[in-house]
Amino acid sequence: MSGPSGDTFRERAGLALKDGELRANFRRAMDGLMGKRAAQFADADEWQRLRGLGESIRRRALSKLPDLLEQLEENLTNNGITVHWAETVEDANQIVLGILREKNAKTVVKGKSMVSEEMHLNDFLGRHGIRALEADLGEYIVQMAGETPSHIIMPAIHKNRKQIARLFKDRIDGFTYTEDAKEMTAAARAELRREFYEADAGLSGVNFAVAETGTLCLVENEGNGRMCTTVPPLHIAVTGIDKVVEKLEDVPPLFSLLTRSATGQPVTTYFNMISGPRSATDRDGPEEVHLILLDNGRTRIYADAETRRSLQCIRCGACMNHCPVYTRVGGHAYGGIYPGPIGKILTPQIDGIGQYGDLPSASSLCNACVEVCPVKIPIAQVLVRLRDEAAGHCSRPSVKESGAKKSTVQDMVWSGWKWMHESPGAYKFMSGVLTKTGNLTPAAAPLLKEWTSVRSKPKFAKKTLHQLAKEKGLADE
Amino acid sequence: MSSARDNILARLRKSDPSGDLPGSDFSVMEEKTWTAEEKIERLIAMMSAVNTELHKTTEAGWPDLVAELLKQREIDSLLIGTNNRLMDRLQGAWHGKGDAPDIRLYDRSYEDERAEVFAAPAALTTTRGGIAETGSLIVWPDAAEPRLLSLAPPVHIALLEADRLHNTFWQAMMAEGWKNGLPTNALLISGPSKTADIEQELTYGVHGPKELIVLIIEG
Secondary structure, eight states, X not given: OOOOOOSSHHHHHHHHHTOHXXXXXXXXXXXXXXHHHHHHTOXXXXXXXXXHHHHHHHHHHHHTHHHHHHHHHHHHHHTTEEEEEESSHHHHHHHHHHHHHHTTOOEEEEOOOHHHHHTTHHHHHHHTTOEEEEOSHHHHHHHHTTOOOSSSSOTTTTOOHHHHHHXXXXXXXTOOOOOOHHHHHHHHHHHHHHHHHHOSEEEEXXXXXXXXXXXXXXXXXXXXXXXXXXXSSEEEEEEEGGGEESOGGGHHHHHHHHHHHHHSOSSOSEEEEEOSSOOSSOSSSOSEEEEEEEOTTHHHHHTSHHHHGGGGOOOOOHHHHTOHHHHHHOXXXXXXXXXXXXXXXXXXXXXXXXXXXXXXXXXXXXXXXHHHOXXXXXXXXXXXXXXXXXXXXXXXXXXXXXXXXOOHHHHHHHHHHHHHHHOHHHHHHHHHHHHHHGGGSOTTSTTTHHHHTTSOOOOOOSSOHHHHHHHTTOOOO | OHHHHHHHHHHHHTSOGGGOOOOOOTHHHHSOOOOHHHHHHHHHHXXXXXXXXXXXXETTTHHHHHHHHHHHTXXXXXXXXXXXXXXXXXXXXXXXXXXXXXXXXXXXXXXXXXXXXXXXXXXXXXXXXXXXXXXXXXXXXXXXXXXXXXXXXXXXXXXXXXGGEESOHHHHHHHTTGGGOOOSEEEEEOSSOEEOTTTTOOEEOSSSOSEXXXXXXXX
């Protein structure tokens, strides 16, 4: 199973909703994650003050972004880390390839990195004869299955243990079929140990890049991130330009919000702060460390004050864990790299409204994501903005391919609706007609059938409110 | 690639978001405090909850405890760095005991020693301190105690001096002025390596140590 296929969110969601196994896998996972997160923030006062602090740190960093990126570059360079800038994923891929070729590297072990997913880096390196192996257990499973992550924190959350056991049986030499998670984990450990030991390079993402000290912070539980950034002689980190924070003291509150929001853990097993390659006196660690700062549409998102707030994200995934839509359709239905509510605002902005203009409408605007966001991103507000952008109704459009979903029919219907409600005579006439003929309209009529395919057809009353009021003797003023 | 750099910075500088510069109220980070005794108990509770084994011991008693813990696991060698204090203490306590574990040293560069480091069944390190709030060890690897000691061997034994416990991560970095000089690698370690990537079932010992044993040295 490679997730629901189809060209649009609507098609993929339809297929996902009919997949009972997929729905059960997500339902179980999301219920568990919501419960664990709630337990972490039982103290409402602490939660409100901590998220207020988190929001202020992210907004402050964005307000000074160009200066902080320059400061980060200067301090990383002073620490011996080489900084590269890439405007597009193509440029970033070429930079990675160039660094690897310089070192004649043939194999790369990878820690979890969503930016490398944005780059489709594994496929790119594969086409150039370099093997990239995912080392996070969830990513390892997803890569083995030839799939993409369905969740930004737990990539293999769409699979159950039986599906993983069958995959391991097919793909790992000498694996004896078992559905025991400990034995499956042990099998992956044994395979990957050898890979860490032999790899020519390690690649990772970045959770926070600290401008003040020139430090790259990585958050993880498994130790694969430490392996990738410690054992091979070369470490390449890739990150979006939005991940910078101003001060070292900004890191602990964000780290606390991240782990507690993401998986309901008070802390992860490892918090790894890298401020340089192996020094003259160190005995281990990579001899070279590179950081690639990727734009890929982020400067465009930054240009508008409303969409800029999308860049506050610290990638905890709480919005998807609490989303009634995500829980039912799973991550692959969204089609982009980032699923769930944050994906619904990031993907159309990064990849364009043309392909992803339907995502902002895949929401009831219930606000669950906004309630749990640890840095207070106004996701619902940005969703509405993107709907306006998609329909070509934005007074100051700024999003890529704005207006790509403009529909003349839809615009005419709304114009008619507006005219009718502004004109008392027309309103009286139309409502009168509908009391007589409304119930004769077939459920499958154009414009109505989309609604009635999953809902009962509304039933029109025999008399309008105006007529009823008149009969009661109320004056029509 | 300087043009990419210039283009990105130029695009960012077209906007002026300086009006959106909220102040940051760190009081929620400042006010978490515990007594010395509470800090130890909290650290033990937090780390035990994620499968860490903790023992209270003394400066005189820890070498024998290490020998005993290794014996229980039928491990006959221990990898350490070149920290002189550790070496002196272990050699003093284990000298002349026939069944004491072999002490192996990680004292050359990784390239010369990697086979031995990856094959070592257990390693011992000191720590810079601990964090009560989250149950974390602060580890700053260096030449005397390289990074892989706390990562490659399946058993990691860490010595933690009770009087080096901080309330929170934020308070630790502020009190010690970390921003004025971080090592090439600084770590918080809060348990043995773990994953929940298969059906959210918590499983210990993925890529890092399968066991973390913390010896809290009091007095």
